[in-house]
Amino acid sequence: xxxxxxxxxxxxxxxxxxxxxxxxxxxxxxxxxxxxxxxxxxxxxxxxxxxxxxxxxxxxxxxxxxxxxxxxxxxxxxxxxxxxxxxxxxxxxxxxxxxxxxxxxxxxxxxxxxxxxxxxxxxxxxxxxxxxxxxxxxxxxxxxxxxxxxxxxxxxxxxxxxxxxxxxxxxxxxxxxxxxxxxxxxxxxxxxxxxxxxxxxxxxx
Amino acid sequence: xxxxxxxxxxxxxxxxxxxxxxxxxxxxxxxxxxxxxxxxxxxxxxxxxxxxxxxxxxxxxxxxxxxxxxxxxxxxxxxxxxxxxxxxxxxxxxxxxxxxxxxxxxxxxxxxxxxxxxxxxxxxxxxxxxxxxxxxxxxxxxxxxxxxxxxxxxxxxxxxxxxxxxxxxxxxxxxxxxxxxxxxxxxxxxxxxxxxxxxxxxxxx
Numbered sequence: 001x002x003x004x005x006x007x008x009x010x011x012x013x014x015x016x017x018x019x020x021x022x023x024x025x026x027x028x029x030x031x032x033x034x035x036x037x038x039x040x041x042x043x044x045x046x047x048x049x050x051x052x053x054x055x056x057x058x059x060x061x062x063x064x065x066x067x068x069x070x071x072x073x074x075x076x077x078x079x080x081x082x083x084x085x086x087x088x089x090x091x092x093x094x095x096x097x098x099x100x101x102x103x104x105x106x107x108x109x110x111x112x113x114x115x116x117x118x119x120x121x122x123x124x125x126x127x128x129x130x131x132x133x134x135x136x137x138x139x140x141x142x143x144x145x146x147x148x149x150x151x152x153x154x155x156x157x158x159x160x161x162x163x164x165x166x167x168x169x170x171x172x173x174x175x176x177x178x179x180x181x182x183x184x185x186x187x188x189x190x191x192x193x194x195x196x197x198x199x200x201x202x203x204x205x
Numbered sequence: 206x207x208x209x210x211x212x213x214x215x216x217x218x219x220x221x222x223x224x225x226x227x228x229x230x231x232x233x234x235x236x237x238x239x240x241x242x243x244x245x246x247x248x249x250x251x252x253x254x255x256x257x258x259x260x261x262x263x264x265x266x267x268x269x270x271x272x273x274x275x276x277x278x279x280x281x282x283x284x285x286x287x288x289x290x291x292x293x294x295x296x297x298x299x300x301x302x303x304x305x306x307x308x309x310x311x312x313x314x315x316x317x318x319x320x321x322x323x324x325x326x327x328x329x330x331x332x333x334x335x336x337x338x339x340x341x342x343x344x345x346x347x348x349x350x351x352x353x354x355x356x357x358x359x360x361x362x363x364x365x366x367x368x369x370x371x372x373x374x375x376x377x378x379x380x381x382x383x384x385x386x387x388x389x390x391x392x393x394x395x396x397x398x399x400x401x402x403x404x405x406x407x408x409x410x
Contacts, residue, residue, distance in 0.1 A: 187391070190374055
């Protein structure tokens with residue numbers, strides 16, 4: 001491996017549920033296989049088809065609480081009654097290896113990360129409008145009316161607080177949103193502050 | 206025309222001569238025809254094939270000096286004995302119309318603009334190395350050895366001062382550099398600070 005000339009970038013993607021974040025992140029990783037997806041710890045039960053260590057690290061609540069108590073999590077949040085968190089170790093390893101990391105996390109967790117990772121890149125995915133968000137949530141056919149109402153209410157709150165994110169991507173047309181997300185990844189890799197070594201190498205010739 | 210929901214972005218691209226800036230900007234405009242290229246004023250003589258009002262506004266030195274004296278230029282610089290500048294009017298019109306503007310200008314002019322246009326996006330194009338830059342300059346076969354030496358010396362100085370630009374794009378492979386430049390345009394259009402109206406519209410629903 002050649003010497004790293006660029007530090008790893010931390011990409012944090014949040015969205016209200018139904019905005020299409022999971023599919024967008026999956027396709028993004030397909031486009032950029034060298035982008036490593038961070039695997040969160042969670043106390044929720046695995047859904048059908050979910051794989052331990054790939055989709056999540058599934059842990060019991062006491063294990064999760066212990067990680068919190070021991071400051072082993074860079075961020076964590078309780079969402080709809082379940083806990084989700086990112087281990088500090090994941091971030092440190094990626095940083096040391098100069099690997100770009102993709103975090104698909106809740107906006108509460110993102111706000112925590114923002115405190116300690118100012119150089120992270122924070123992207124918020126928006127639905128085109130609330131009517132469409134509701135259509136998508138109902139279209140999934142997995143949640144009760146009550147749960148959908150709760151998700152919509154949460155979505156309004158999250159969106160009203162999303163102004164601090166670095167980028168806003170509206171997921172109206174999926175391919176357009178994916179192209180914009182890809183452009184953000186590519187552009188951020190060219191950020192001057194991440195490439196001072198390239199400059200130093202060139203001027204040191 | 207629909208209401209503008211995003212303010213126009215000012216893209217400023219600089220590079221040492223021979224780094225490929227002009228070709229990259231031309232291709233970028235081909236990809237994004239809605240990106241308007243700013244036409245600079247210059248006191249230098251038109252080269253063969255250059256069109257007044259398209260490549261430059263060619264003016265006499267006294268006219269240029271008058272524009273400077275009347276504060277009609279947003280930036281100007283003297284490069285290799287000729288003056289180049291961007292009219293304030295060009296920037297104001299684009300801003301009012303919500304149009305994204307591309308400025309292909311010298312690093313001295315870019316540094317001036319940076320003072321008054323903090324939200325502009327400043328991109329510096331780098332050659333892969335100085336040997337390649339020299340090959341490209343000699344390959345153009347238009348300049349004397351003396352001029353080439355001067356250009357190389359200037360390139361070293363400009364590159365050593367390029368650290369303040371927002372983005373660095375290395376033009377080693379032309380297509381890769383063009384893709385990166387395109388990604389910067391796309392990503393910057395998604396910047397949160399430029400899309401607060403989208404957010405306000407959504408949360409105001």
